[in-house]
Amino acid sequence: MQKENVANFLLACLLMFVSFNSQAFTAKEPQEGGDAKVNTEEEIKEYIDHHLADSHYVNFFSDGETGAHYGFPLPVIIWDDGLKVFSSGRFHHGEDLVEIDGQHYRYYHSKIYKTDAEGTITYNENGFPANERPLDFSITKNVLYMLVVSILMLLVFGGLARQYKNRNIPKGSGRVLEPLVLYVRDEIAKPNIGKNYRKYTGFLLTVFFFIWILNLLGMTPLGVNVTGNIAVTMALALITFFIVQFSGTKDYWKHIFWMPGVPVPMKIILAPIEVLGMFTKPFALMIRLFANMTAGHVIIMTLLGLIVVFQNWIAGPAFFGFTIFISIIELLVAFLQAYIFTLLSALYIGMAVEEHDDHHPADNEDIPVL
Amino acid sequence: MEKLVNDFSFGLFFWQIIILVVLVILLKKLAWKPILDALNAREQGIQDALESAENARKEMQNLQADNEKLLQEARMERDSMIKEARQIKEKMIAEAKEDAQREGEKMIQQAKATIQTEKNAALADIKNQVATLSIQIAEKVVREELSTNAKQERLVEDMLDDVTLN
Secondary structure (H helix, E strand, O other): OHHHHHHHHHHHHHHHHHHHHHHHHHHHHHHHOOOOOOOOHHHHHHHHHHHHOOOOEEEEEEOOOOOOEEEEEOEEEEEOOOEEEEEHHHHOOOOOOEEEOOEEEEEEOOEEEEEOOOOOOOEOOOOOEOOOOOEEOOOOHHHHHHHHHHHHHHHHHHHHHHHHHHOOOOOOOHHHHHHHHHHHHHHHHHHHHOOOHHHHHHHHHHHHHHHHHHHHHOOOOOOOOOOOOHHHHHHHHHHHHHHHHHOOOHHHHHHHHOOOOOOHHHHHHHHHHHHHHHHHHHHHHHHHHHHHHHHHHHHHHHHHHHHHHHOOOOHHHHHHHHHHHHHHHHHHHHHHHHHHHHHHHHHHHHHHHOOOOOOOHHHHOOOOOO | OHHHHHHOOHHHHHHHHHHHHHHHHHHHHHHHHHHHHHHHHHHHHHHHHHHHHHHHHHHHHHHHHHHHHHHHHHHHHHHHHHHHHHHHHHHHHHHHHHHHHHHHHHHHHHHHHHHHHHHHHHHHHHHHHHHHHHHHHHHHHHHHHOOOHHHHHHHHHHHHHHHHHO
8 A cells, every 4th residue: 555655756757757858858859940940030820829828729739840739729709790709620720711691800929800801901000900800709728727626626625625524534535635725724824814814715725726837837748828928917916906995894994094093184195095006905905916027938938949049059958957956946936936825825915904992082193004 | 118018918817717616616516625624624623532541641641640549548558557456465465464463453452362361370270280289298297286185185285385475
C-alpha cells in the first residue's frame, strides 16, 4: 500500500517535470508555425499577442511548411439579430468568411467582425478594426478550459468530500488537498474575516483553487492564458465586489459615507474618497492578477522568441536556461497570485463584515486620520 | 489601454461570471460544506479527546491521591492498634503480677495463721502432757514420800509446823 503511494507520487513528479519541460520545448515549436516561419521581431510580437489572446480554436501546434493546424474548432455562438451558432471550423483559421442569413462574418485576430461580402476590414485612428462586432458568446478556448477546470474541481473536491464520509483522514490525493483547504481556511478566511468566516470560505476556496489551477494550466504546453485575460479577472473581481457590498454591515456603510470620529468637514472630504475606495479595491484585484499573469507569459514567450531572433549556439542555450528559470518563478507566481487574490478578497470581506463595537467616539478624537 | 478595451471580450466575461457562480454554488454544496464540516468535526473530536484524556489524567491523579490517603489512614490505624495492643499487654502483665503478688501474700498470711494455730494447739497439747506428766510424777513422788508411816507422820508434822509458823 505504502509502496504504491510512493510510486504514484514519483509518477506524478515525473509527469510534472515532463510537462513543465515540454512546455519549453513545445512552446518553441509554434514559433516556426503559422503561415510562414516566425523569425522576425514583428512576427514574434504578433505571435505573442496571438498567444495571449483568447481563441475560437484549440490549437496544439501548427505546421509551418504546410500551414496545417493541429487542434480542433470550437462552437461559435453569436448574438446578432438572433442567436447564431456554428462551428469555428467554418472560418478556416480566418481564411474563409462565414455567411449566415446574408450577413458575412470574418475571423480576424481572434475576433469575429461583421464585414461585407469581400471581408473588408476598415481601421480606426488607433489602428484597430472599426468594423462592427456581434455579441460573441462563443465557447472559446478560455471558456473551454474554465469548464474543464470547473469539472476537474468538482470531481477532485467532490471526491475529497466523499472520502470524509467513511474516514476521518483522507488518503491519496486528499492528503495533498486537505492541507491546502485547511491553509485557505486557517490562513486566509479565519484571520481576515473573523467569526463569520464560514459563510465566505466556500467562495474563497473556489476562487483560490480556480485561479491557481488556471494559472498552472497556463504553465503547460496547452497554451492557455485564462487568468491573464482581463475579462476573466474582471469577472472575478466583480464577484468579490458584489460579495463585499452585499455583506457590508451598517458600520461599513457608515465608515464610507459618514466616517465616525472625525470633524464634519473631514467627513465630507472623506466620503468621496471612501466611495472611490469601494471601486479601486476590486479594480486593483482585477489589474494585479491580469498584469502578473500576462507579464509572466510575455516574458517566457519573449525569451523563447529571442532564441529564434539570435539563432546561434550561445544565445540559444542561454535563453533556454533563462526560460526555465523564469518558468520556475512563474510556478511560484501562479500560487502567489491565487493566494493574493483570495487573501485580499477575504480582507475586503472582513472589512465589510467587521463589527466596530470597540469604537468609541471619545477614543477616536485623538487618532490622526492618515 | 485602447488595446485592452479592444481585446475585452464580453462573451468571456459573461461565461466566466456564469461558470464561477455555478461553480461556487455547486462546490459549496458538493464539496466545501461536507469537507469543512468533516474537518470541524474532526478538530472537535481531537479537542474532545484531548480534554477527556486530560480529565482522565486528573481523575487518575485524584484516585491516586485518594489511595495514598487511604493507605496513610490504614497505616495510622495499624500503628494505633499496635500501640493499643502493647498498652493492653503491659497493663495485663502488670495486673497479673499484682494479682499474683496479692494472692501469694494472702497464701503466706493464711499459712502463717495456720502455723500459729498449729503451734498454739501443739503448745496446748504439750502443756496438757506436761501437766499429766507432772501429776504422774507428783503422784509417784507422793507415793514414794508417803510409803511409810513414819514419813506420813513427818509430813503431817511438817505441815503442822508450817501451819503454826504461819
